[in-house]
Amino acid sequence: xxxxxxxxxxxxxxxxxxxxxxxxxxxxxxxxxxxxxxxxxxxxxxxxxxxxxxxxxxxxxxxxxxxxxxxxxxxxxxxxxxxxxxxxxxxxxxxxxxxxxxxxxxxxxxxxxxxxxxxxxxxxxxxxxxxxxxxxxxxxxxxxxxxxxxxxxxxxxxxxxxxxxxxxxxxxxxxxxxxxxxxxxxxxxxxxxxxxxxxxxxxxxxxxxxxxxxxxxxxxxxxxxxxxxxxxxxxxxxxxxxxxxxxxxxxxxxxxxxxx
Amino acid sequence: xxxxxxxxxxxxxxxxxxxxxxxxxxxxxxxxxxxxxxxxxxxxxxxxxxxxxxxxxxxxxxxxxxxxxxxxxxxxxxxxxxxxxxxxxxxxxxxxxxxxxxxxxxxxxxxxxxxxxxxxxxxxxxxxxxxxxxxxxxxxxxxxxxxxxxxxxxxxxxxxxxxxxxxxxxxxxxxxxxxxxxxxxxxxxxxxxxxxxxxxxxxxxxxxxxxxxxxxxxxxxxxxxxxxxxxxxxxxxxxx
Numbered sequence: 001x002x003x004x005x006x007x008x009x010x011x012x013x014x015x016x017x018x019x020x021x022x023x024x025x026x027x028x029x030x031x032x033x034x035x036x037x038x039x040x041x042x043x044x045x046x047x048x049x050x051x052x053x054x055x056x057x058x059x060x061x062x063x064x065x066x067x068x069x070x071x072x073x074x075x076x077x078x079x080x081x082x083x084x085x086x087x088x089x090x091x092x093x094x095x096x097x098x099x100x101x102x103x104x105x106x107x108x109x110x111x112x113x114x115x116x117x118x119x120x121x122x123x124x125x126x127x128x129x130x131x132x133x134x135x136x137x138x139x140x141x142x143x144x145x146x147x148x149x150x151x152x153x154x155x156x157x158x159x160x161x162x163x164x165x166x167x168x169x170x171x172x173x174x175x176x177x178x179x180x181x182x183x184x185x186x187x188x189x190x191x192x193x194x195x196x197x198x199x200x201x202x203x204x205x206x207x208x209x210x211x212x213x214x215x216x217x218x219x220x221x222x223x224x225x226x227x228x229x230x231x232x233x234x235x236x237x238x239x240x241x242x243x244x245x246x247x248x249x250x251x252x253x254x255x256x257x258x259x260x
Numbered sequence: 261x262x263x264x265x266x267x268x269x270x271x272x273x274x275x276x277x278x279x280x281x282x283x284x285x286x287x288x289x290x291x292x293x294x295x296x297x298x299x300x301x302x303x304x305x306x307x308x309x310x311x312x313x314x315x316x317x318x319x320x321x322x323x324x325x326x327x328x329x330x331x332x333x334x335x336x337x338x339x340x341x342x343x344x345x346x347x348x349x350x351x352x353x354x355x356x357x358x359x360x361x362x363x364x365x366x367x368x369x370x371x372x373x374x375x376x377x378x379x380x381x382x383x384x385x386x387x388x389x390x391x392x393x394x395x396x397x398x399x400x401x402x403x404x405x406x407x408x409x410x411x412x413x414x415x416x417x418x419x420x421x422x423x424x425x426x427x428x429x430x431x432x433x434x435x436x437x438x439x440x441x442x443x444x445x446x447x448x449x450x451x452x453x454x455x456x457x458x459x460x461x462x463x464x465x466x467x468x469x470x471x472x473x474x475x476x477x478x479x480x481x482x483x484x485x486x487x488x489x490x491x492x493x494x495x496x497x498x499x500x
Contacts, residue, residue: 161432
């Protein structure tokens, strides 16, 4: 009985592990959880053009970085920051010079609906202020820089509640457990909310989101096509509607318009 | 081992949280397990399953529902906030509240097993001698279940020490208030400070190992001698 069950189980596992069609093209993409919705928005068009199925694994950039550094079988890595792809490249985990910026995150401040003078509100806010953990989350460190630029970082120190990442910061605010906090503009756009203030971009260092092709990629060519597609004018225009910024020009100059 | 001040603070906070949770759960768990063991009803199984549910839900999901429970947008959150004199989210009180739910099965299950094994027999014997039920619990049943009590407390304490997902959702990582060891540890890992992570993990595991060994030893010491009943064996390891 046990043997029969284990046979059945192994057969099932094998069936799951095998792609539906062995000679089909599947591209395995590791994407930061925050960018997943945007990626899913623009993928169908790419899949249509390239006859390649994209398999998404999403998680925190830190965890994905760990996995890829330990040779997890991904063809493309879309991080939510610049640091981790840089680190991977330094450690020899990147294919050639595949590291590029593909999106620019914008920092937003969620505020109560009826407010008008947001900057003043932030100055005088007596209650908790939520932000992603500045130590590990890109939107957290951007929020810290913005607060430092506004000369509020030290003043508000005791009021800061650190969520683990931008996603959790959003959850804190959305569930009503906090009324003021730093999130990503893309989250607000995705939820169709307008009660946010876009922080002036000079208050914080650009939140560059970078991608790279890991050395273990089995489909570097298709991965490069997807990278080019993400950086193409049409996708970038879509991303701006989804709450992302305009890519810095020096990054656009290396425009590999292949696959379009 | 040079451990940063913030990590010591986290360690102390964690011990405080685990200790307080264990104490509260003992006060809640004993009458609950006793009532359940005495109760002859179909509903009993339903309640037992309900108590087991915190084991089933992923901790972050449990944290998510606690977040909704604490929310001032809804009646329960408003009521809790009045009861505890302030919002539960981002507060130590909130962590204690969450840990009591999170570790409930670890306290109740071992006690229930012990009470089921000889609760009926002992309370009936006590009743025959004219001892009222509550006195029978305190004077007869609890002393007879010492080993199980030690196990239940040790498990609850250890389980709360390692609590992570729930705290991640409702804590806010405020130093000295909600930044427990597991959170500090994960922050080290995420920030790629592996040395600090290893040291803290080692501390946490060391403390837990010593604690569980001490509990086993105590359990063996406290097992009533000369009686050959099954329940005396500590249940550490059955659940853990």
